[in-house]
Amino acid sequence: MPHLQPSRRAILAGGLAAAAALPLSARAQGAYPTRPITLIVPFAAGGSTDVVGRLVAQKLSEVLGQQVVVENVVGAGGNVGAARVAKAEPDGYTILMGTVATHALNPLILKRKPYDPVTDFAPVALLAVVPNVLIVNPSLPAKNVQELIALLKADPKKYNYASSGIGTPLHLSGELFKSMAGVQMQHIPYRGSGPALNDVVAGQVPIQFDNLPSASEFIRAGTLRALAVTTKERAPSFPDVPTLAEAGLPNYETYTWNALFAPPGTPRPIVDALNAAARKALADPALVERLKTFSAKVQLSTPEELGEHVKAETAKWTPVVREAGIQAD
């Protein structure tokens, strides 16, 4: 994520700047916000996006001095909630917790597009990234990525891999792995990562791509073997697990991300106020620590960087989606 590299420095600089600037900018715009803000989480209560959304909303409420209320608008893999924000009043009182699914993958997979991820939103700020991980059942005779690739090449028809569903970042991480490593595996989709983990732990399916948070307890307990994480850098919670790039697939990089979006045409001062509030909220060490417990890393950006990020993600996933042949009606 080269376009995001400056943002880590920006966190420090921005955090300080925001701390100083917020009261000023708040005064400058007059009143915003004067009433509660609705944060639409396009996934069901209890999922990882919902958890991030609720944690951030709670902190945003303190920072903005107005309640930020989470509303779960579920359906169509996140599209229903995202479409609702795309069509909402651009007044800053309806905002979206977007993800890699709503703003990169779904628009590529669906032929009938309910919204355009670039033109139908005003990007506000990237919030956090979550690594994915390549895990195998410990009985599989592959101790590292190279051995796994050799195994898959030796018998291209034999092996299956599990993911939390068709068109999810995890399924596509697997497809990207297949195309970059030049190997074959049969994809077995599940309804969510829980049931998939169950079958991989039980040995029904030997290989899985999963979010690091949901898999981490199994890795620690030794019931699953982590071969590599999918991010450019190693995960702080698992310093011994190499990245796929280190393990022989240079340039391999996938991750799940969460970001705030507002409806298109939201006035710039409101977008800036939300961006500043997000920076201030995520500067709270307790919140950062809490996000870290499930391996979500705070990664902030400016509205422009987020806009570029959406375009870059779309460009990155377009060929993978095409090659996987999963375009739906």
Add this chain to the structure above:
Amino acid sequence: MTDLLSNLGLGFAVALSLQNVALCFLGCLVGTLIGVLPGVGPIATIAMLLPITFGLDPVGALIMLAGIYYGAQYGGSTTAILVNIPGEATSVVTTLDGHQMARQGRGGIALGTAAIASFFAGTVATVLIAALGAPLTRLALIFGPAEYFALMVMGLAFAVVLAHGSVLKAVAMILVGILLSSVGTDLETGQERMTFGFAFLTDGVDFSVLAMGLFGIAEILRNLDQSETRDVVRAQIGRLLPGVAELKQATPATLRGTAIGAILGILPGNGAVLGPFASYTIEKKIARDPSRFGRGAIEGVAGPESANNAGAQTAFIPLLTLGIPPNAVMALMVGAMTIHGIVPGPGVMTKNPNLFWGMIASMWIGNLMLLVINLPLVGLWVRLLKVPYRLMFPAILMFCSVGIYSIGSQPTDVMLIGVFGLMGYLLIKFGFEPAPLLLGFVLGKLMEEYLRRSLTLSRGDLMIFLERPISAVLFVIAFAIIAAALLPSMRKSRDEVFTEA
């Protein structure tokens, strides 16, 4: 053994703190209330209360949420017995005999039996979770897709045999249920099926929408239709404690129900819903005089009630030991744990022993509280249920609509419960039972998933279902049940049994 005792000691020390006892009580009370009120289920309630638990410590929060869940099982039985509306999906079977008992003026005994059977089952399930939690997780692990598929087939075979009236109508309802379950995005290909281009159908029909419509709304319509057969029992509630003779009848049923419910509850895939059905079928099959069933047989209350409570609690085993939610409520518990920074999974028992054992101990305390809340408060629940229809119906409709809307914020969900309500009403009028439809719906979705997954794993070879011993045995049982139901002699007696039910 000493390990178990010291672990339980730790659990009770945690659960008996003033704050946790208070939270457990609050959870049980709220749970009973929402269980009594049809339409507002534990899923909607827990989802709505999740944010409030932010301020609590994780153990207390989870104790309260768990209390709501099993409290709702108790409350659901109260409505099932007194109003003939199953407050929860798991109390559907209780309506059959429980409501008849209430009409005969034995409502108090039915409620008392339900509470005592549930308490007994809860106690056994608590001990079971404590003692067998770790080894039992291996049971879930030997179940692969082929075994699950076979289990679902067996479940549907039970549903056919259990259904009222004609086998043909039952099979038809199951098939409609399976058909409804296939609406939505295909899991394997991502293609939309039978959505007719409506965005709100891309995730399929929600279980709670279907259940609320078919049972809640349809029931209201049916009651409006026949204004005088008001089902809230007007007969005396009578004494609450069953007599010696009744206890003698109920005890073996309770024991069997507990065993069945506990085993089915552990299996992921919502086995807990199957427990009461299975228990009722068995009680009826082994009874000396099956014709008593449907006319107020106490075994028909004790068996299913113990089964649903045992199942509700053993459903925590896969959650606490594997981090895998066997049903929607457990999925919300996963969410609650995650919010509090606890990663559900095999690490919980070792990393958060306070939470693991505290929750187990609180379940037993909660069950004791429920016994105390429910029996003396029956009068209050009855008064709540005796509110005139002109006040109660709009209130139930409002609760249903608010509850459904709160889950996904979809106006279309509210419209759909209306559509399914009308459909349920017509089905009742034409003599079709909605229960097999609901079961077909729940199992259909899973069956398709497991069938296709098994076949993908075997690269299309059907032998996978016979090569695996557990799957093969389950198939044999399923076919044996169907064959038995179709045998002319069995069929005759079955028809007698069910036409009277």
